[in-house]
Amino acid sequence: MEAKKTATAGSLESSDVLVTISPAAGSAVELKIESIVIKQFGKRIRSVTEEVVAASGTKGVSVHVQDRGALECTLRARLETAIARAAEPA
């Protein structure tokens, strides 16, 4: 998929995560991960994010993950939704 516009999914509420996807120049995937549990789960959040983005085939995007202690299934769902929304025509 290709990101055509900036889109978000999720929220900043406790136990949720806000994912923001924006088109970026080139074919790289830029990640910015913030979490209230970055010390414990930062690596896992990053690898799940990389995996979901790679599985969607999206390139040339920036992915901003602001985690408020979401479960992994929540993170995956938010990522997939944000990617799908970003791929909709602007």
Place this chain on the structure above:
Amino acid sequence: MGGESFGWEERILEGSGEFAARKRLLELRGLSVPGEEDVVLGLFDDDGLVATGSLVGSVLEGIAVADAYEGEGAAVAVVSSLIKRAVEGGRKQLFLFTKASEASRFEAMGFSFIVSTGSQGVALLEWGMEGIAFWLKALKTRTEGKPHGAAAVVVNCNPFTLGHRKLIEYAASKAPWLYVLVVEEDRSLFPFGVRVELVRQGIADLPNVTVLEGGPYVISSATFPTYFIRPGEKNGDEADRAVEFHAALDLALFRRHIAPALHVTDRFVGTEPYCATTSTYNRIMKEILTAKDGGGEPLRVHEMPRFEKEGAPVSASKVRELIKRSDMDAAKALVPPTTWAWLISPEAVPVLERIKKSDSRH
């Protein structure tokens, strides 16, 4: 989605009753009603308004929660929704002003702290993928290898006049290097692209000057919204206080972030004979930049008397006034040949027309 799980209804305010409820809620929190909002949001339950927040351009303002609902996640629901709506509207970066004592609450909501004017003062926070660190890094790639102990001027140049030229010439003669930061916000009568190009042309002969775009962190609608408001748009006292705290934040940001990144130790500024906002800004500049305990190294501020021609200070507002009166010969005397060449070019026609119709301060 957030609020719904608590049984709150989240929607855009409608009707004078809801706006009156919002005004009461803001006043209870000691906040003023923002004005010029793009989005005014409310969370409601059966008893009425639970929380409110609004979006003014890229700035989140007027966020307040009713007493009975504190600590139940209403504020974060409002903030999340405002972010989402702003992103849908094409924004990538958002800003928020708050009391410095409340900054950590918004940091917990995903905002990053930029600067404050002390623990009793106000704070500026931002949200987005590319924050101030990213912007400063980009700036640094263009200023690498330039001498330390440099000077800076911040100018709008609406348009570039002989007054700007004299200030820049003087500052460049006193410092090993000079950065001219041009206000990037496109809310002036001369578009940013034209303003910055006329600055570049007007100083092209000075070997130790670099012209930089001010971006979102130098007198922008994020750091200094009141700069772009015409006098009289807000009540006198309230507007003055807002100008003072916006000016203080803008200057604290300059001192804490921009000056160290550019290795700037001196700031030059022209005296301001006409505009009350700019003269307030200049006064606060001296306070904030030179204070010994303001964080980081203090700077030196040099205020230059305005360059005068035939007994009257040369200023861009004077040039615009002359254009408005179609007195082009008098305008010509106040600008360098580079600016004049543009003013009589076909490209200038729509801008000159706009000036003739406008009563804008900038």
